[in-house]
Amino acid sequence: METDTRSRILDAAEKLLMRHGLDATTLRMITTEAQANLAAVNYHFGSKEALIEAVFRRRLTWLNEQRIAALDAFEAEAGGAPLKPRQIVEAFFGVAIRMAADQNGGQTFMRLLGRTYTEPTDFVRKFLAEEYAEVIARFKAAFFKALPDVPQEEFLWRFHFMMGALSYAISGADALRLLGPIDDSDPDALYARLMSFLIGGLRAPLPEIHAKSAKKPRARRAA
Amino acid sequence: METDTRSRILDAAEKLLMRHGLDATTLRMITTEAQANLAAVNYHFGSKEALIEAVFRRRLTWLNEQRIAALDAFEAEAGGAPLKPRQIVEAFFGVAIRMAADQNGGQTFMRLLGRTYTEPTDFVRKFLAEEYAEVIARFKAAFFKALPDVPQEEFLWRFHFMMGALSYAISGADALRLLGPIDDSDPDALYARLMSFLIGGLRAPLPEIHAKSAKKPRARRAA
């Protein structure tokens, strides 16, 4: 390829980290795939950890900027009024699912991101928290405003469940093939499927544990 | 401890594999934690891979037997009639969430299982498919019977999403803490929360994509 060594290493690392995980991916695998010398990683990035961090930051910063931009657009359109839950879900998860459909590295990265969530190394969790701080705050506020009758703790759990569904939606059909033959080639279909599921879950009737919590007992339906 | 070396190794491996993943967990970490000699793993299990397989089989077989038993009970009670989706969800995910609440190893194992789903090594995927074959077949049949109006492909995706939500529900608050302070100490509450969410997602309105054929669509979409 014509691209420089640094970019080739980032691309190769992204792909191999997605496929084999953070620990099982060796620098020799990466530099071989990138057609670079073994020492190039330490020359360009300093260490393996710094390379991994660069791989994540390269796309994650952009992803969360897109999320915030989408939220900004909806809020400008609404002009002070609470957004519809569907819009907030679209801004957060829709952007992610669309990036996961991008065959030019976006898909690889999103799969890597999904699997990293459940195998957090300390140093990864550290800069992941950094990268997510702002977007989390913005979306929490938007959701709380849009769903005032859903207890905040309940919503946080549902958000967490939604992240899980997203992660599996993106993770590729690896685990899916346990269920049998299935077609995962249509990103538009996946987008529509996930959206329906997420909104169904988000707006499900509240569980019974909130009855004793002295809230409004008749607010059985979310929003 | 009173337990024998073999059991101590299994317990230590389960705990450390959950915390650090399959590759980052070394035999020296395991044998130190188990207060056993390094060679004990190869003596009792033959290899690191065989140990990992033993860790999974020890509890996964039992878990899936419980799932099938729960399904059997519901089906016997229904006597040929289709089950309620809520009952099938309860039999599959409820059993899992209840095992994840068991502080005596069950929680550790379920977290390990959840994270392994998104980091499948070849040999793990192999016996995971074995262990799941029967239970998947049973539950697919039950769901198809209970939800005849949901296209099978759509349901498989929803089942996949539900697995993702379960995985995150179980995975502990590691990723959750990104969202802010939250209480994950009440297993009953978690059970109720997840059930509401799953059933809400499972019964959500179908997405718009089901007009086209299952394979390559000749006409891409209706207008």
Add this chain to the structure above:
DNA sequence: GTTGGTTTCAAACGAATGTTTGAATCCTGA
């Protein structure tokens, strides 16, 4: 008490890991 099989132990094995080194090579600006 001695035997024979089971289990534990310290030590070492070769292979693979991330990193470092210092010389070669490339490339740009004067």
Add this chain to the structure above:
DNA sequence: TCAGGATTCAAACATTCGTTTGAAACCAAC
């Protein structure tokens, strides 16, 4: 053209990995 920083390269660095070995320790049966 040539000097000098940027980049590449082969080789070696010290560790750590999973596994193997052979002797020591344990333990029930006779």
